[in-house]
Amino acid sequence: MHSSELYQFDLNGYLVIEDAIDSTILDEIEPVVDQWQQRAEVPINESQAKIEGIVANDERFLNITMSPKVLARITNLIQFPRLKSTWLDFKSKGSSIGFHSNHTPYDPVDAYYWQNNIYANLVTVCYALCDIPIGGAALEVIPGSHKANYPLPEDTKLLSSLRKELPLKKGSALIFTHDMNHGSYNSLNYTRRCLFTSFSTGSSSNTQGENNLYYDLFKKQEEGSWRKYLLREPKGDRDTYPQPTHSIEDETTLCEMATDR
Ligand SMILES: O=C(O)CCC(=O)C(=O)O
Secondary structure (H helix, E strand, C coil), X not given: CCHHHHHHHHXXXXXXXXXXXXXXXXXHXXXXXXXXXXXXXXXXXXXXXXXXXXXXXXXXXXXXXXCHHHHHHHHHHCCCEEEXXXXXXXXXXXXXXXXXXXXXXXXXXXXXXXXXXXXXXXXXXXXXXXXXXXXXXXXXXXXXXXXXXXXXXXXXXXXXXXCEEECECCCCEEEEECCCCEEEEECCCCCEEEEEEEEEECCCCCXXXXXXXXXXXXXXXXXXXXXXXXXXXXXXXXXXXXXXXXXHHHCHHHHXXXXXX
8 A cells, every 4th residue: 555545544544446346347236236226125215225244145246345456455454354244235315324433432343543554443445336426425524533532522513514525436445444433314316326345353253144154255265365365254362364475466366257146
């Protein structure tokens, strides 16, 4: 990760990567997302759906989850990283997720530190599967709140003045530490479509499903690959699973489209 990106991520708590999804993969996934949206029956207004465990349920999302441009950054932010949660998210007009997180009070699940290096315990990636304009449930964040030494004040006017909305172009990825205060609200006449993935340290157990959530996918991956490493089970004590020594960008199989569905 370039020093300018490390500076921005540490300072603000997030980073936007444009064209994080290969355009062929983006085209291929579009009708799949349409199908899931129909199945979730998200009407035009006041409705949302969160389809948890999407990558374990539908392997066609694995290649986005394993986007090399994103993973190359994840390995700079988390020690012994592994895939934790994945979900497909639809938010129509009027739907929202409340603001949550702040560095204080301390929560080890998503705590962020810096000590000659970034140590983030939970990093979330929001892949835009459509353009996400201002007002259209673009993530609203308080930049820097992942390092706040005081709890959030109750002054809502002050909090809104500190918030920044992060619009995204289709195919972009927003990488953020979950320790930063964030939330979203869709005030526009459209449905926001996103794939969320999150990464934690190898010792943090899954939020969705059991620890063997990704076992079927893990079995299929090439021995010694990053792809296999990131899909391993969590381990509560010392995580001794060998981390690949080659760089993520050199892993040619990282982003091949799954063909067996
Ligand atoms: O759906 C959203 O806009 C935000 C998701 C979120 O809050 C989270 O990942 O913790």
